[in-house]
Amino acid sequence: DVPAWLKSLRLHKYAALFSQMTYEEMMALTECQLEAQNVTKGARHKIVISIQKLKERQNLLKSLERDILEGGNLRVPLQELHQMILTPIKAYSSQNSSTEEHSRDADSHHPSSLIGSDSQGSDCKDSAAAGMQQHHLPGCEGESGGAPLPEGDLPGQFTRVMGK
Numbered sequence: 001d002v003p004a005w006l007k008s009l010r011l012h013k014y015a016a017l018f019s020q021m022t023y024e025e026m027m028a029l030t031e032c033q034l035e036a037q038n039v040t041k042g043a044r045h046k047i048v049i050s051i052q053k054l055k056e057r058q059n060l061l062k063s064l065e066r067d068i069l070e071g072g073n074l075r076v077p078l079q080e081l082h083q084m085i086l087t088p089i090k091a092y093s094s095q096n097s098s099t100e101e102h103s104r105d106a107d108s109h110h111p112s113s114l115i116g117s118d119s120q121g122s123d124c125k126d127s128a129a130a131g132m133q134q135h136h137l138p139g140c141e142g143e144s145g146g147a148p149l150p151e152g153d154l155p156g157q158f159t160r161v162m163g164k
Contacts, residue, residue, distance in 0.1 A: 001086075003018075009047075009050055023090045027054065029048065031044045057089075060084070065164055068161065084158065091155065094150070
């Protein structure tokens with residue numbers, strides 16, 4: 001929910017700009033691209049920093065999982081998870097190659113946006129649900145947590161931490 005995320009950052013006036021982008025385009029934004037779209041200097045800086053924080057969520061989740069397993073206080077991890085759930089999270093699909101081909105075809109029919117049209121589009125709910133069903137979460141026995149999740153599987157990592 002990008003508009004709600006922007007509103008939480010007090011940047012909701014830029015929601016229309018973001019509505020023309022895919023998730024990947026948003027995650028690849030630079031200050032130069034934002035400047036070309038007449039975004040103010042302060043807002044550009046805040047957007048770039050906020051996107052950097054989005055990119056660090058996978059590592060933050062791994063750290064939270066370690067903290068929980070080491071018996072740390074649950075208040076901080078729960079606060080972090082609460083803040084994270086308010087940010088845009090792309091549905092994970094293990095079918096990246098077919099999704100990428102489909103989104104390239106779909107992007108060619110859309111007007112050009114802020115970045116180019118070679119980025120991957122959003123996944124449909126069905127493939128996202130299928131991706132989530134493939135994860136069999138281990139019990140909360142205090143182990144580090146079964147097989148490592150693929151890089152980019154933010155929903156799976158989030159769910160794993162919640163399970164701990």
